[in-house]
Every structure is written in structure tokens, then in C-alpha cells.
Amino acid sequence: MSADTLRHDWSIKEALAIHELPLMSLLFRAQGVHREHHTHDTVQLATLVSVKTGGCPEDCSYCPQSSKYDTAVGAERMLAVDEVVARARAAKSKGATRFCMGAAWREVKDGPAFDRVVDMVREVKSIGMEACCTLGMLNESQAQRLKAAGLDMYNHNLDTSKEFYGSIIQTRTYDDRLRTLDNVRAAGIGVCCGGIIGMGESVKDRIAMLVTLANMAQHPSSVPINALVPVEGTPLENQQPVEPLELVRMIATARVLMPKSTVRLSAGRTKLSPEAQLLCFMAGANSIFYGEKLLTTPNPEADEDAELLRKAGLRAAGPTTVDFSLENDLAPTANAHNFAHGEGYEKSCASCELDAE
Ligand code: SAM
Ligand code: DTB
Ligand code: SF4
Numbered sequence: 001m002s003a004d005t006l007r008h009d010w011s012i013k014e015a016l017a018i019h020e021l022p023l024m025s026l027l028f029r030a031q032g033v034h035r036e037h038h039t040h041d042t043v044q045l046a047t048l049v050s051v052k053t054g055g056c057p058e059d060c061s062y063c064p065q066s067s068k069y070d071t072a073v074g075a076e077r078m079l080a081v082d083e084v085v086a087r088a089r090a091a092k093s094k095g096a097t098r099f100c101m102g103a104a105w106r107e108v109k110d111g112p113a114f115d116r117v118v119d120m121v122r123e124v125k126s127i128g129m130e131a132c133c134t135l136g137m138l139n140e141s142q143a144q145r146l147k148a149a150g151l152d153m154y155n156h157n158l159d160t161s162k163e164f165y166g167s168i169i170q171t172r173t174y175d176d177r178l179r180t181l182d183n184v185r186a187a188g189i190g191v192c193c194g195g196i197i198g199m200g201e202s203v204k205d206r207i208a209m210l211v212t213l214a215n216m217a218q219h220p221s222s223v224p225i226n227a228l229v230p231v232e233g234t235p236l237e238n239q240q241p242v243e244p245l246e247l248v249r250m251i252a253t254a255r256v257l258m259p260k261s262t263v264r265l266s267a268g269r270t271k272l273s274p275e276a277q278l279l280c281f282m283a284g285a286n287s288i289f290y291g292e293k294l295l296t297t298p299n300p301e302a303d304e305d306a307e308l309l310r311k312a313g314l315r316a317a318g319p320t321t322v323d324f325s326l327e328n329d330l331a332p333t334a335n336a337h338n339f340a341h342g343e344g345y346e347k348s349c350a351s352c353e354l355d356a357e
Helices: 012-019 023-037 081-093 112-126 140-149 162-168 174-186 203-214 244-257 274-282 302-312 332-341
Strands: 042-052 098-103 130-134 153-155 190-192 195-197 222-227 262-265 287-289
Touching: 012 023, 012 203, 012 244, 023 244, 023 274, 042 081, 042 112, 042 262, 081 098, 081 112, 098 112, 098 153, 112 130, 112 140, 140 174, 153 222, 162 203, 174 190, 190 222, 195 203, 195 244, 203 244, 222 244, 244 262, 244 274, 262 274, 274 302
Parallel strands: 042 098, 042 287, 098 130, 130 153, 153 190, 195 222, 222 262, 262 287
Antiparallel strands: none
16 A cells, blocks of 8 residues: 555444454564565654743643643743753653654744744754644744754644544634644644543544544544543543553554554553553554653653564664663764664664764
């Protein structure tokens, strides 16, 4: 299947039938699609940082950063550009290739705070990382400014189906979300768009969200699949955790519907066993958030993830990866080079050029 034969006409019924396949058949199908379109043994490592935490006026029922709920997360000052760049450098040295900056904003407002984010993007690009932002709603000219600063991707999730959306968020509409995605795409920035499972939605809602994404004129470049992290003080605090195999099915269905997209196993990994995470990779997930914190909630430690990937024979994607299979004190760049080509390969190469000075 080539890029122009990707399908954009999935019906709910068809997608549901894939989701409901016997598990082994679903995994087999998803793994087949995965191997046709991706390197089968690499996982993208993306590190998140919250550049502006808390105090958000939106009422997203899952979110600890909403000012409408009494959670442990309060409004904090915005980080300085230097602090963010230091975090990006640290992430890069641990093997992350993408750096994603989040702000607890309903929407971007032109002014000094947005100017600062634009500077952050420029600086993160200058150290050779992919830059991603998630800042809420965005108009066309703001998207163009971010693109001019070098932004690669913008994360803006649909979160769930159009039908269920109103039970989770009242302060903005599904169409508001879709409009921002249009502005992002029109500016030439990659779209990162997915959702959350475990909020009380039906399987049909999950599938409807995937079908909305898969029937877009262009599939999102990245599709994050989050399992709800229930946070005390939010309306969803008592939600039962999702069954790991439900997450596996959701990921496999996303993989089959959007063969070329990067599917990210996102929030909720601290509650998953290593084996459940490996099944998610088997189902076609090829990206994770990497680093001990998501925006405000915990994520597995980087060392733990390195160990998980090592045991599974998975490699970190991209030219700046560290070699998880070597316990040594080489500089990460040298490790990356070894990792890609094997020890003893000393020449420079196109894919490692960035770091093999
Ligand atoms: N304010 C911006 C927005 O809403 O687009 C950016 C940040 S927001 C925290 C990014 C995404 O994180 C949300 O769309 C949601 O999918 C995810 N998220 C937030 N809280 C979560 C939670 N408790 N569990 C799982 N995912 C969550
Ligand atoms: C996404 O889909 N998941 C990330 C990222 N995009 C920005 C955020 C997860 C947040 C989980 C709750 C928290 O840490 O506050
Ligand atoms: Fe605000 Fe984003 Fe949290 Fe919604 S998900 S409350 S918009 S930070």
C-alpha cells in the first residue's frame, strides 16, 4: 500500500469489526501493517515538558490543570527559555529525539507568553531536536509563526467521539478542535492528534474517534493513544482503570486504519506491566513519552524504559539515540552511532552526521 492508496473512507462498522477480531488475529493483522510501513524494531522517544502549568480556564473532566477542579496542581509561572533548553538538552542526551512543550492554555493569545514559546521552539530546533507544541487552540497566523520558528508538530487531541465529547468538555466544541487542526495543517506543521480511553466512553465512541482521524484528507502524522490517568479532584477521579488489552485493541485498530502514522502509547504506562507494553508495541505502537514525568503526572523512569526496550530488542528511532544495550561511559552521540551501525563502525554517515563530529 503506498501513500496515495491510504484509505480515508472507513465506516464505523468496518473499523469496529477490526477492533473486535480475535486478539491473535488482530495482533497479526496490525503487526503485518506495521512491518509494511515502518521499521519493525524502532520506537520514537518523545520527552514532554510543561512550560506553563495549571490555572487553565477549560473544564476538561480528565485534566488536573483545569482551574475548575480542586486538584494538587496549581497555576505556576511560565518557564524561562533557558530552563526549557536545558531540559531539552538533558532529554536529548538520554536519547529523546522529539521535545514536546505543553501549556495549560485554552488558546494561544498573541503577546509576550506566545513570543516566549516561539523562542523556545527556535532554541529547541537549534540543538537538533524535533520540536512539538501543545498550547490549545491556535489561529492561522499563530500557526504560521510557529512554523517559521521551525515547529515540526502540533499536538491537539480530539480526545473522544463527537457524540461523547460534550460529556467530557463543555467549554469548547469538537468543531473548535477541528478548526485548529486545519490551521496547523495549512501552515505546514505536522498534526499530532489522538485521544484518551477509559473516561466512561463506549467502544463505539473509541472507534468513532479513530474513524474521524482516519477519514481526514491526510492522516495525522502522529496519533497519541492515552489511557486515562485518574487524578484526584477531577470529575473522573474514580474512573476504573482501562483493561490493558483494551488499550492493545485500540492501538492495533489505529495502526490498521492509519498505516503510516506514528502511533504513540501515551499516558497511563505506569499502570501497565512490561508485558502489556510489549503487546502494545506488537500491536503497532512505535512511539512513547520518555522521561519520568508527562505534564504533571508520573511516567516510567528513563532507565526503566531503556531496560524494557533492551529486553525486547527494540531500538530508539532516529539519529541521536543512545545505545541501551551498552553499559558504558561513551558520549551519547558515540553510543548513537554504535547503536545504528554496530561497534567498530567509525566513519561518519548521513543519518548520524548531526552528532558524529
Ligand atoms: N491545553 C492544551 C490542550 O488541551 O490541547 C494542551 C495540553 S493538554 C494537557 C494535552 C492532552 O493531554 C489532552 O488533550 C488530553 O488528551 C491529555 N490528557 C490530559 N490529562 C490527561 C489525563 N489525566 N489522562 C490522560 N490524558 C490526559
Ligand atoms: C498527549 O496526547 N498526551 C500528553 C501530550 N499529548 C501532551 C499529555 C498527557 C498528560 C497526562 C496528564 C498529565 O501529566 O498532566
Ligand atoms: Fe486546559 Fe488542556 Fe487541561 Fe483542557 S486539557 S483543562 S485545555 S490544559
